[in-house]
Amino acid sequence: MEELIVVKGVSKVFEDSSAKSGDPIEAIRNADFQVRRSEFVSLLGPSGCGKSTLLDIVGGLERPTSGEVVIEGEKIKGTHPKVAMVFQPMSVFPWRTAVENAEFGLELQNVAPKLRRQKALEVIQLVGLARFADKYPSQLSGGMNQRLAIARALALDPDILLMDEPFGALDEQTRFLMGLELLRIWEATKKTILFVTHSISEAIQLSDRVLVMSARPSVIREEIIIPLPRPRTIESLTTDIATSIERQIWDILKVEATKALTGDVN
Amino acid sequence: MSLKLSIRLVQLLIFGLAFFFFAILSRAFPFFPSSLQILRASGELFVSGDVYAHIFITLYETAAGFVIAIALGIGIGLLLGVDRTLGEVFEPIILSSYAIPKIIFLPLLLVIFGVGISSKIANATLHAVFPIILNTLVGIREVNRVHVKVARSMNATKAQTFTKVYFPSMVLPVFAGMRIGVGFGFLGSLLAELFEAKTGLGFLVASFYNTGQIAKMLAVILFVFILTMAINAGMMGMENRLSHWRKATWRN
Numbered sequence: 001m002e003e004l005i006v007v008k009g010v011s012k013v014f015e016d017s018s019a020k021s022g023d024p025i026e027a028i029r030n031a032d033f034q035v036r037r038s039e040f041v042s043l044l045g046p047s048g049c050g051k052s053t054l055l056d057i058v059g060g061l062e063r064p065t066s067g068e069v070v071i072e073g074e075k076i077k078g079t080h081p082k083v084a085m086v087f088q089p090m091s092v093f094p095w096r097t098a099v100e101n102a103e104f105g106l107e108l109q110n111v112a113p114k115l116r117r118q119k120a121l122e123v124i125q126l127v128g129l130a131r132f133a134d135k136y137p138s139q140l141s142g143g144m145n146q147r148l149a150i151a152r153a154l155a156l157d158p159d160i161l162l163m164d165e166p167f168g169a170l171d172e173q174t175r176f177l178m179g180l181e182l183l184r185i186w187e188a189t190k191k192t193i194l195f196v197t198h199s200i201s202e203a204i205q206l207s208d209r210v211l212v213m214s215a216r217p218s219v220i221r222e223e224i225i226i227p228l229p230r231p232r233t234i235e236s237l238t239t240d241i242a243t244s245i246e247r248q249i250w251d252i253l254k255v256e257a258t259k260a261l262t263g264d265v266n
Numbered sequence: 267m268s269l270k271l272s273i274r275l276v277q278l279l280i281f282g283l284a285f286f287f288f289a290i291l292s293r294a295f296p297f298f299p300s301s302l303q304i305l306r307a308s309g310e311l312f313v314s315g316d317v318y319a320h321i322f323i324t325l326y327e328t329a330a331g332f333v334i335a336i337a338l339g340i341g342i343g344l345l346l347g348v349d350r351t352l353g354e355v356f357e358p359i360i361l362s363s364y365a366i367p368k369i370i371f372l373p374l375l376l377v378i379f380g381v382g383i384s385s386k387i388a389n390a391t392l393h394a395v396f397p398i399i400l401n402t403l404v405g406i407r408e409v410n411r412v413h414v415k416v417a418r419s420m421n422a423t424k425a426q427t428f429t430k431v432y433f434p435s436m437v438l439p440v441f442a443g444m445r446i447g448v449g450f451g452f453l454g455s456l457l458a459e460l461f462e463a464k465t466g467l468g469f470l471v472a473s474f475y476n477t478g479q480i481a482k483m484l485a486v487i488l489f490v491f492i493l494t495m496a497i498n499a500g501m502m503g504m505e506n507r508l509s510h511w512r513k514a515t516w517r518n
Contacts, residue, residue: 059419078421085419091412095434095511105420107430136514156420 004160004192005035005058010067012053026217027053031067033211033220035194037159040186042195042203045213046253046260051196052164054218058194059085059162071160084158089169092137092148099124099133101148105156116155123151126185143174147181154185160192167202176234179205183232200249204242205232212252215259222252299481304488307481317470317486321493324467327383327455331390332448339395339447340440343402357403364396369457376462386458386466393454394447401443405436438509445501452494 012028027050035041043051056062058069060079071080084105092101099120106116124133127147129140137145146166153161167175179202186193197203203210210224226245228236236242285301292300299307311317346353346360372389379385409432417427459468467490474483506513 061415061418079419081421085416087412087415091416093413093416093431093434095437104416104430108417108420108422108426136511138512139514139516152416 002036003034004037004072005194006070007031007033007054007058008068008070010054010057010064010069012050012057012062013065028057028064029217029219031218031220033223035160035192037192038190039209040183040193040195040207042197042207042210043213044197044200044203044210044249044253045218046215046257047198048260049213049215049256050218051213054213055085055162055164055194055196059083061085080160081156082159084153084156084161086146086149086153086161086163086166088165089142089146089149090137092145092152094137097134097136098129098140098148098151101137102151102155104152109156120151120155123154124148126154126188127151128181141174142170143178146170146178150182150185154189154191158191160194163193163195165196165198168198175199175202176205180232182206183230187231200246200253201237204228204245204249205237210249212249213256215256221256224249297480299484303481304484307479308485308488311482311485317489320466320470321489323383323465324452324455324459327386327458327466328390328448328452330387331454332394332444332451334387334391335394335398335447335451336444338391339398339443340402342395343399343440344406346399347403347406353403360396360399364400368392368396368454372458372461375458381462381464383465386455386463389458390451390454394451397446397450398440398443401439401446402436405439405443406432408439409435438505438512441505441508445498445505448497448501449494452497456490 010028010031011026014025014027031054033041043054045051053062057064058071060069060076060083069076071083093104096104099117102124103116103120106119111119121130121133124130127150129144129147129151132140132144137148140148149166150161167178170178183206195203195206204226207226210226211220212222212224213219214221224245228239228242228245288298288301288304292298292303346356369389371392372385375385375388375392379388413431413435414427417431422430455466456468456471459466460472461468463469463472467486470486471483471490474480474486
């Protein structure tokens with residue numbers, strides 16, 4: 001199956017909105033895109049533009065008002081077993097140790113204790129937290145906790161990872177390093193990744209393709225292919241090509257971000 | 267000397283000062299017994315064995331009231347937390363009721379439950395239930411929505427979401443409510459016994475007061491003080507064990 005994720009004509013209108021006027025909020029309008037196997041695609045847009053909602057819809061947590069999402073050839077009716085999500089910090093369970101967090105999904109599936117502990121330790125190892133398996137999230141840094149969130153998602157062996165601004169709350173350096181870490185895990189596991197972000201540089205650092213979204217009602221304004229070679233290093237990310245792509249994206253995004261800022265939205 | 271040791275020594279010192287405090291009181295007030303008299307009275311009470319039946323009764327009333335308060339408190343708290351409308355209607359009522367000195371309802375409880383042990387248990391329940399309701403309500407409201415989202419995204423059933431996300435999130439606030447509640451329950455039993463009873467520690471205090479046995483009265487009061495500290499220490503100990511995941515840091 002070449003196209004793992006197909007989003008067709010997805011729109012989302014929130015009827016009982018908390019908007020002052022009480023009018024329904026049209027969050028997404030006619031989103032259409034595909035993601036191929038093992039691709040890394042980013043959804044980039046200004047704050048509040050509905051990209052998280054779109055990700056929730058692909059993940060089966062929200063129903064679209066119209067349109068459909070097809071995953072591995074089948075229209076989804078809810079959550080898909082081969083799709084795992086990673087949310088913004090702190091989504092790890094503070095009352096569980098790292099390895100207990102990692103085995104959460106397996107626990108839900110009633111996998112035997114020995115087997116799920118083994119699998120959990122494998123993914124903990126993969127994200128580089130082997131030494132901290134028995135530590136609690138309060139003993140780990142923000143970056144480590146996000147790696148744990150990724151491990152927890154990977155424990156169920158999904159084909160697709162949906163990531164909602166996972167590095168948003170981290171400082172700039174940690175963010176960049178976590179990006180490299182994520183790419184390392186991606187190269188090792190060959191997962192298909194759909195990544196939501198509001199950071200242009202992050203989208204360019206990580207993705208094969210960037211889908212630039214408008215302010216609400218969100219449409220996909222532009223699809224930008226990132227031709228930069230992998231692995232993406234600080235050198236390749238500061239070349240002229242990279243800079244011109246960044247400027248190109250900013251020109252599109254500037255208009256949308258201003259709309260979001262001034263409240264000139266639906 | 268480590269900080270912990272220093273703190274303990276100061277606490278012991280303050281405790282020791284209590285004896286001097288009593289000595290001063292007995293000099294200043296003619297009817298106030300001396301420390302020696304209080305000690306002798308304690309000996310009479312605790313060695314003769316009379317007091318133990320009363321201690322048991324009070325503890326029984328507190329425990330029974332507490333257990334009922336837990337069932338009622340968590341039940342109501344969950345209901346109000348889960349149902350938005352019910353919550354909006356009843357939460358302000360419960361919040362304002364919290365401020366009412368519930369002891370004022372004791373005569374009403376006596377009318378309904380009689381002068382026996384039931385009215386004491388009812389009073390204990392009445393006092394203990396409010397912090398449990400409120401803490402349960404807050405506990406369920408403060409469950410992190412992202413945690414619930416994680417469970418949903420992994421296709422958890424409703425039961426699994428409750429046991430693996432809601433319950434662990436709520437343990438600490440609910441337990442804190444229970445810790446406050448047990449203290450209030452103890453108070454409720456004692457107050458009811460002070461007012462109208464034939465058994466219990468509160469009854470003993472009132473009875474010794476009425477018969478002028480001040481030393482024995484003070485001995486019982488001191489015992490209640492120690493008992494309260496013990497119950498509280500026990501609850502705090504449990505709470506500390508339950509919350510070790512929150513307290514862990516890089517250092518440990």
